[in-house]
Amino acid sequence: MKKALLVVHRYQFAQDKEWGFIAKDYATADMIKNISTLYPDYEWRPATLAQARQLLREVEIDLLLLVPVIKNHLAELDAYPHVEVDYLRADEYGNISKAPFPFMRTD
Template identity: 70%
Template sequence: MKKALLVVHRYKSEKAKDWGFTANDYATADMIQNISKLYPNYDWHPATLAEAREFLHAVEIDLLVLVPMLKDHLEEFNAYPHVEVDYLKADEYGDISKPPFPFMRKEKFK
């Protein structure tokens, strides 16, 4: 399976058994779960900017996706020719950052 990183600003992490890190905080864990449904052919792991830089030298990463607030780093990661690099647009970020269960979503009062 291809390897992918979702580069986030920060998160609570734990070392994964095979490669990368897993998220211990619900927000990032939900984002990883939701993006993996959109891109099922990838093994997704979260990473901070510093972790992503380390992984690009140590692990063969196929896809790297930045959250919207980190899109200014797009050019830096595009310097790696073997990695497909993209960033989430605001609406895409909104979709993947929503909790997976409707009862957990906070709806605005009408």
């Protein structure tokens, strides 16, 4: 399976046994779950910008998807020729990061 990183500003993380990090906080874990349904061909992990830079040197990453606040780093991360780099638009980010429980939704 291809490997992908959702590059976020910050999150609570724990080391995974295979590669990258897994999210311990519910917000990021829910975003990863929602993203993985949109991109089912990838094994997703979250990463901060610093973690993404490190993982790009250690692991063969196929796709980086940046949240809107990180989008200004698009050119820097696009310098890796073997990695597809894209970012979420604000409305896409809003839909993906919505709480999964109906009683928590504000819309």
